[in-house]
Amino acid sequence: MAELRYAFYTGCSAKGVAPELYNSTKLVAEKLGMELIELEAATCCGAGAVQEKDEFLALTINARNLALAEELGLDLLTICNTCTVMLRETKFKLDNDPELKNAVNEVLKEAGLEYKGNSEVTHFLWELIDGVGLEKIKEMVVRPLKEFKIAPFYGCHIIRPPYLIGYEDPDNPKSIEMLIEVLGGSPTDHEAKLACCGFHSFWSAEDKVTLKLTAMDAESAKKEKADFMVTPCPLCHTQLDAMQPEAEERIGTQIGMPILHLPQMIGLAIGFKPDELGLNKHIVSTAEIVQKVA
Amino acid sequence: MEKFKLRIFRYDPTKDTDPYYKTYELPVEKGMTVLAALFKAKEEQDPSISFRYNCRAAICGSCAVRINGHATLACKVQVTHILQKYETDTITVDPIGNVRPLKDLIYDMDWLIDKLKRIKPWFIPKEPPPSDGTEYRQDPYDHHRIDFASDCILCASCMSDCNALKANKDYHGPMVLSKAYRFAADSRDGAKEERLNAVLDNLNLEWCVRCWECTTRCPKEVQPFENIIRLRIMAAEEGYKTPGEIHAEIFEKDILNRGILNEMLLPMKQEGIFGALKRAPFGIRMMVKGKVNFADFFGGHKIKRLEEVQKIYEKAKEKEVKIKLPQIMGVVYEDKRKTRKRANFTETGGNK
Numbered sequence: 057m058a059e060l061r062y063a064f065y066t067g068c069s070a071k072g073v074a075p076e077l078y079n080s081t082k083l084v085a086e087k088l089g090m091e092l093i094e095l096e097a098a099t100c101c102g103a104g105a106v107q108e109k110d111e112f113l114a115l116t117i118n119a120r121n122l123a124l125a126e127e128l129g130l131d132l133l134t135i136c137n138t139c140t141v142m143l144r145e146t147k148f149k150l151d152n153d154p155e156l157k158n159a160v161n162e163v164l165k166e167a168g169l170e171y172k173g174n175s176e177v178t179h180f181l182w183e184l185i186d187g188v189g190l191e192k193i194k195e196m197v198v199r200p201l202k203e204f205k206i207a208p209f210y211g212c213h214i215i216r217p218p219y220l221i222g223y224e225d226p227d228n229p230k231s232i233e234m235l236i237e238v239l240g241g242s243p244t245d246h247e248a249k250l251a252c253c254g255f256h257s258f259w260s261a262e263d264k265v266t267l268k269l270t271a272m273d274a275e276s277a278k279k280e281k282a283d284f285m286v287t288p289c290p291l292c293h294t295q296l297d298a299m300q301p302e303a304e305e306r307i308g309t310q311i312g313m314p315i316l317h318l319p320q321m322i323g324l325a326i327g328f329k330p331d332e333l334g335l336n337k338h339i340v341s342t343a344e345i346v347q348k349v350a
Numbered sequence: 351m352e353k354f355k356l357r358i359f360r361y362d363p364t365k366d367t368d369p370y371y372k373t374y375e376l377p378v379e380k381g382m383t384v385l386a387a388l389f390k391a392k393e394e395q396d397p398s399i400s401f402r403y404n405c406r407a408a409i410c411g412s413c414a415v416r417i418n419g420h421a422t423l424a425c426k427v428q429v430t431h432i433l434q435k436y437e438t439d440t441i442t443v444d445p446i447g448n449v450r451p452l453k454d455l456i457y458d459m460d461w462l463i464d465k466l467k468r469i470k471p472w473f474i475p476k477e478p479p480p481s482d483g484t485e486y487r488q489d490p491y492d493h494h495r496i497d498f499a500s501d502c503i504l505c506a507s508c509m510s511d512c513n514a515l516k517a518n519k520d521y522h523g524p525m526v527l528s529k530a531y532r533f534a535a536d537s538r539d540g541a542k543e544e545r546l547n548a549v550l551d552n553l554n555l556e557w558c559v560r561c562w563e564c565t566t567r568c569p570k571e572v573q574p575f576e577n578i579i580r581l582r583i584m585a586a587e588e589g590y591k592t593p594g595e596i597h598a599e600i601f602e603k604d605i606l607n608r609g610i611l612n613e614m615l616l617p618m619k620q621e622g623i624f625g626a627l628k629r630a631p632f633g634i635r636m637m638v639k640g641k642v643n644f645a646d647f648f649g650g651h652k653i654k655r656l657e658e659v660q661k662i663y664e665k666a667k668e669k670e671v672k673i674k675l676p677q678i679m680g681v682v683y684e685d686k687r688k689t690r691k692r693a694n695f696t697e698t699g700g701n702k
Contacts (some may be wrong), residue, residue, distance in 0.1 A: 072613035073641050097655040099609045102601060104560055108582045109598035111673055113666045117605060120662060153674055163665045167658035216562035219678040226566055227420045228436055252513035252561035259593040259620055260556035268517040269559065298636060337639045
């Protein structure tokens with residue numbers, strides 16, 4: 057088997073508000089034969105916020121994050137869509153502009169670092185498919201999710217913009233559906249599959265935009281009678297799960313759509329207990345799912 | 351000959367109570383664009399089909415529609431490509447999204463024009479042209495900053511698929527904000543403040559959800575999303591204290607002082623102690639479920655090698671660097687690990 061070692065970039069969410077993502081990623085990765093070497097010196101990616109105040113600083117900070125993976129000689133693996141796009145944006149800009157790369161490296165030199173550009177930025181979802189492989193995952197399934205209708209929620213930054221992401225067609229992605237199918241589940245083709253959760257305008261347009269989108273997304277999965285939604289992004293998860301009560305209040309309708317992190321869904325099918333995967337840490341009750349898999 | 355189905359959104363408010371779809375069967379012809387297919391259906395099967403078009407060469411922006419759910423110019427994409435892309439025998443054509451349909455694929459443009467008027471989408475000179483009869487001059491970097499934004503043909507594909515606009519029709523939308531950037535960032539323009547005030551009215555500029563749909567849809571590589579961000583950078587430089595600006599400051603300080611974000615203290619820093627109080631139900635919910643680390647309330651976790659970040663921060667702040675805009679036309683993001691199998695990856699963009 058190919059060597060599946062990665063420089064593991066956790067991002068802030070998995071260390072802050074979504075510890076169940078961090079834990080379930082580690083459990084699932086280990087069982088699937090992936091070795092994750094955590095970048096304990098990595099910083100926040102800036103999440104687009106720092107980028108809109110001081111772009112050069114944001115690029116330099118992220119060049120440092122990439123340099124940390126280069127030190128290990130490994131590709132950098134993320135578990136957050138926004139981290140993915142921010143790090144890939146940095147790489148795109150530095151790799152296509154030698155002057156900018158020099159300017160960044162002059163700064164990094166102060167800290168004894170250099171950005172070379174030889175580590176790729178990849179996401180856990182992509183490595184499940186390209187690294188571990190669907191056949192292997194299928195072999196590992198001990199508890200097929202056959203009675204579940206599952207609504208994939210990609211989250212913007214794992215498909216768009218194609219000039220930075222380019223993993224699959226942003227208009228017709230298939231990766232999450234492919235995973236759901238090898239786990240024995242049935243993916244739904246709901247309207248909000250490629251939509252936005254609203255997270256990034258929360259502090260400026262909570263009522264005007266964010267919560268409306270959140271509600272539309274969760275309702276769209278409910279309309280297709282999905283048992284739960286699954287997302288590869290902790291920001292989408294926070295928005296759709298932790299903020300679902302606010303979204304319900306905003307539109308005056310009960311939704312109650314459980315939202316699972318991608319590794320939690322894999323974990324259920326390959327034999328982990330719901331509590332080990334942190335399903336008890338969700339805001340929207342996952343009791344029905346837990347009952348079914350028991 | 352191979353056939354495909356052209357499924358068209360039909361609606362005539364003088365006759366129909368509700369819109370409906372009508373399907374036409376057509377032969378698959380090599381090189382046929384979706385616009386050409388619409389013509390063929392109209393000429394040979396149903397003269398009542400209505401749609402807008404003009405140049406047929408992706409220059410005028412008249413024929414923007416949604417094809418299988420995503421906005422683009424009907425004249426820019428080929429039938430065979432769409433059939434392959436969606437692995438289907440049916441092409442569904444809808445009017446662009448977020449607008450009021452008038453008849454079939456024709457929509458009400460007044461709403462978009464009214465939005466554009468708010469930002470005065472024309473050049474307002476800072477000073478009269480040079481007296482020696484020469485033209486206004488601009489240095490190459492100043493021109494570069496507005497180069498891509500100037501390519502907008504107002505086709506409104508970006509407005510169609512905008513997530514923020516889907517939630518709230520009062521949002522200016524990417525086409526309007528990108529156009530505002532094109533003039534506000536022009537070194538010869540004298541109405542920067544007026545334009546920034548217009549886009550920040552009701553904090554409109556910050557309703558953008560960063561979904562990057564607009565840039566993905568744009569058939570002219572205008573990069574509307576990137577222009578929105580550049581407009582926000584301009585607003586920050588001009589000293590506007592918006593929630594977005596406060597948010598950016600919190601992130602910057604957290605990176606400097608601990609490396610990663612302190613999500614526990616974020617609401618308080620963002621909205622002050624009283625603002626944070628209204629978030630109490632949310633905070634309590636998160637604590638009860640064990641989703642947040644209580645230690646973060648008192649500073650909490652720091653990354654390793656934080657001193658590197660502090661050195662970098664100081665040095666980066668001293669530097670003035672002219673960052674070039676990304677050249678995205680025809681870019682395929684190339685992964686160096688060629689051995690990797692790419693899942694169903696057939697193309698680079700939504701509109702190619």
